[in-house]
Amino acid sequence: MSTGFRGYLRRGFDRLERAGDVVFGPDANPLAQLGALGWFLFWIVAATGIYLFIFFDTGVVNAYASVEWLSDAHWFHAGVARSLHRYASDLMVAVMLIHLVREFCLDRYRGVRWFSWLTGVPLIWFVYISGITGYWLVWDMLAQYVAVTSTELLDWLPIFGEPIARNFLSPEALSGRFFTLMVFLHIAIPLILLLAMWIHIQRVSRARVNPARPLAAMVLGSLILVAFVLPAQSQGPADLAREPTELGIDWFLLPLYPLINILPPGVIWGGAAIFTVGFAALPWLPAQRANRAAEVFLDHCNGCARCVEDCPYAAVELVPRTDGAPFPHQVAVNAGRCVACGICMGSCPSSSPFRRVGDLLTGIDLPDYPLKELRERVISGALRLEGSIRILTLACEHGAARPGLGTVFLPCVAMAPPSLIDFILSRGHADGVCVAGCAEERCQNRLGIEWTEARFARTRDPYLRRRVPRERLVTVWAGPTETARLERERVAFADRLAALPTEAPRVVRQSDPERVLDEAAM
Amino acid sequence: MTGIAQRITAALGTLAIVAGVAVLSASPSVRALPEGMAVVKLSFSHGGPRNCRELSAEELSDLPANMRRKEVCDRARAPIYLELDLNGTTMLAEELPPSGIADDGPSRIYRRFMVSAGTHQVAIRLRERAAGSGFDFVAERQITLTEAQSLAIDFRPETGGFIFN
Numbered sequence: 131m132s133t134g135f136r137g138y139l140r141r142g143f144d145r146l147e148r149a150g151d152v153v154f155g156p157d158a159n160p161l162a163q164l165g166a167l168g169w170f171l172f173w174i175v176a177a178t179g180i181y182l183f184i185f186f187d188t189g190v191v192n193a194y195a196s197v198e199w200l201s202d203a204h205w206f207h208a209g210v211a212r213s214l215h216r217y218a219s220d221l222m223v224a225v226m227l228i229h230l231v232r233e234f235c236l237d238r239y240r241g242v243r244w245f246s247w248l249t250g251v252p253l254i255w256f257v258y259i260s261g262i263t264g265y266w267l268v269w270d271m272l273a274q275y276v277a278v279t280s281t282e283l284l285d286w287l288p289i290f291g292e293p294i295a296r297n298f299l300s301p302e303a304l305s306g307r308f309f310t311l312m313v314f315l316h317i318a319i320p321l322i323l324l325l326a327m328w329i330h331i332q333r334v335s336r337a338r339v340n341p342a343r344p345l346a347a348m349v350l351g352s353l354i355l356v357a358f359v360l361p362a363q364s365q366g367p368a369d370l371a372r373e374p375t376e377l378g379i380d381w382f383l384l385p386l387y388p389l390i391n392i393l394p395p396g397v398i399w400g401g402a403a404i405f406t407v408g409f410a411a412l413p414w415l416p417a418q419r420a421n422r423a424a425e426v427f428l429d430h431c432n433g434c435a436r437c438v439e440d441c442p443y444a445a446v447e448l449v450p451r452t453d454g455a456p457f458p459h460q461v462a463v464n465a466g467r468c469v470a471c472g473i474c475m476g477s478c479p480s481s482s483p484f485r486r487v488g489d490l491l492t493g494i495d496l497p498d499y500p501l502k503e504l505r506e507r508v509i510s511g512a513l514r515l516e517g518s519i520r521i522l523t524l525a526c527e528h529g530a531a532r533p534g535l536g537t538v539f540l541p542c543v544a545m546a547p548p549s550l551i552d553f554i555l556s557r558g559h560a561d562g563v564c565v566a567g568c569a570e571e572r573c574q575n576r577l578g579i580e581w582t583e584a585r586f587a588r589t590r591d592p593y594l595r596r597r598v599p600r601e602r603l604v605t606v607w608a609g610p611t612e613t614a615r616l617e618r619e620r621v622a623f624a625d626r627l628a629a630l631p632t633e634a635p636r637v638v639r640q641s642d643p644e645r646v647l648d649e650a651a652m
Numbered sequence: 653m654t655g656i657a658q659r660i661t662a663a664l665g666t667l668a669i670v671a672g673v674a675v676l677s678a679s680p681s682v683r684a685l686p687e688g689m690a691v692v693k694l695s696f697s698h699g700g701p702r703n704c705r706e707l708s709a710e711e712l713s714d715l716p717a718n719m720r721r722k723e724v725c726d727r728a729r730a731p732i733y734l735e736l737d738l739n740g741t742t743m744l745a746e747e748l749p750p751s752g753i754a755d756d757g758p759s760r761i762y763r764r765f766m767v768s769a770g771t772h773q774v775a776i777r778l779r780e781r782a783a784g785s786g787f788d789f790v791a792e793r794q795i796t797l798t799e800a801q802s803l804a805i806d807f808r809p810e811t812g813g814f815i816f817n
């Protein structure tokens with residue numbers, strides 16, 4: 131649970147996201163898949179851009195005429211593509227800005243996650259520059275305004291010889307070559323953007339680049355519908371002998387232009403520089419107090435690679451064996467990428483709380499919160515449970531649970547190996563286990579919910595053993611503002627448990643043959 | 653909510669957002685130029701002269717045959733001086749330094765003046781060497797600008813000086 135300013139931000143965004151759940155349903159909530167939506171919108175913009183290029187004429191005189199022609203004579207396909215191209219770009223700006231605010235609010239931009247943040251900053255520039263060069267190509271009054279304002283601003287920088295604004299001094303001064311440059315930029319910069327987007331997701335494994343199908347369908351459908359009802363239009367041909375007066379502004383891509391007209395260029399560039407540097411430095415202002423990275427214990431690692439598969443940050447790698455054990459591989463943790471979520475520990479087949487031999491060790495463990503400590507907290511938490519129905523809660527630190535009797539916190543619920551549930555129930559530590567994770571589709575550590583569900587459903591290794599009575603295990607996915615809902619679900623769970631036929635007292639102490647069985651089943 | 657009701661709400665929600673985005677992509681509009689105004693843009697590039705001197709016969713003979721040029725000039729150019737009056741008021745009186753790190757590029761200017769639509773008296777004067785007196789190029793014009801008109805003043809010494817476009 132976060133407190134103070136961070137907690138405030140986190141709960142603030144959580145409220146917004148829960149409202150999104152109500153409107154869109156958890157699976158189609160755009161707030162939970164903004165990065166993926168950004169990618170989807172990029173593809174729409176790219177596809178429609180290529181299509182528009184078939185109709186576009188890149189001459190100074192012909193550009194405007196060709197855009198008018200495609201919007202009028204070919205309104206039902208090329209015109210629609212034009213509107214999609216424009217509106218999807220606008221939506222991409224909105225999605226990008228909300229995405230970065232969300233990552234900030236959820237505190238997922240510091241510590242080892244700095245890479246995604248830092249590589250996100252240039253994306254802001256590339257998205258805006260792509261949009262600005264696009265508006266230029268239409269060569270209408272808005273394009274003229276954008277061209278003149280942009281070049282006047284650029285000329286303030288002491289890097290250009292001839293003032294580039296001179297290109298737009300008078301109709302006679304305008305040359306087609308400058309136009310060709312803009313067309314080139316409008317293709318090149320989005321390509322660089324794509325490359326930068328790819329770099330941006332390099333440090334997250336299985337990055338979500340496709341939004342849920344229903345959401346994708348609704349976004350595309352809405353864009354097409356809106357393209358028909360509110361088609362994108364030009365604002366009269368550019369005329370360098372006249373100044374644009376009243377202009378409809380794209381408030382997503384060009385919001386700074388009216389400001390550029392008012393403020394001195396030095397202030398604009400200074401502001402942009404401070405914003406960029408300050409933004410890029412945010413992960414270190416202040417840096418995150420990091421938990422130590424996961425540690426590998428080769429005696430318990432056979433190189434099965436489940437942790438490699440499950441790590442959400444590509445921090446665990448398979449490397450050749452070094453200790454002479456008869457396995458081809460072992461795993462190694464890249465501490466610079468590990469967020470210490472413990473998902474690897476939950477995925478390790480050696481993570482069994484049943485083990486009694488010596489110190490409780492596993493193949494991959496968290497130095498700051500080892501499996502041994504987790505088992506101790508579970509046992510001591512269970513001891514304090516009272517009443518006829520004893521529910522032990524394994525709670526995500528970032529979810530709805532508040533400290534209370536029988537609640538054991540974890541950095542991610544997927545840190546709990548399924549054998550821990552078996553351990554709690556088969557040893558009679560509790561009558562039921564409530565796994566209380568983050569809100570659906572919103573795992574703080576990206577993949578924890580998915581893996582937990584799959585392990586419990588016995589579709590992903592390590593499976594929850596068949597002997598675990600599924601009715602004694604409940605999962606609740608709830609955000610930090612949903613404490614009341616978690617409570618309600620726990621009460622309902624208790625009622626369901628009470629209605630279950632009472633069983634013979636569960637095994638409290640295991641006999642040796644049972645222990646052998648337990649360990650053999652691992 | 654049932655599945656279908658949820659999807660309908662979601663579809664309407666998405667449509668509302670996309671429609672909102674479409675509306676904001678071209679409105680509300682802003683006024684780029686206040687009503688009743690016009691613009692005069694003054695822009696050109698022109699190199700001030702270099703300091704040159706003739707080499708003495710002795711110096712010339714010291715040089716290899718292929719490098720014997722009579723006149724040698726400094727690389728740097730002199731700044732030029734420019735004045736612009738609008739209806740008798742001085743709007744600009746500036747020395748324009750040469751461009752380039754070695755000061756060998758032309759002096760450049762791009763300036764934009766917002767003026768009211770109507771008739772104005774423009775006087776513009778250029779001196780090729782900032783230090784000095786008198787002017788090498790002078791132009792005086794009465795201009796009449798309609799609202800939102802953009803008048804460009806360029807400079808081409810080879811065609812006699814200032815050009816009003």
Ligand code: HEM
Pocket residue numbers: 164165166168169226229230233238239243246247248250251253254257327330331334336337338339574575576
């Ligand atoms: C073109 C715009 C952008 C696109 C398409 C995009 C896309 C993505 C995607 C797909 C992910 C992975 C999400 C997941 O699977 O969990 C991601 C993560 C992230 N993005 Fe972006 N992004 C964009 C802009 C930005 C910007 C501008 C910033 C901030 C400056 C930013 C910060 C982050 C951070 C910090 C993460 C990592 C979250 C984590 O570690 O769990 N992104 N982005």
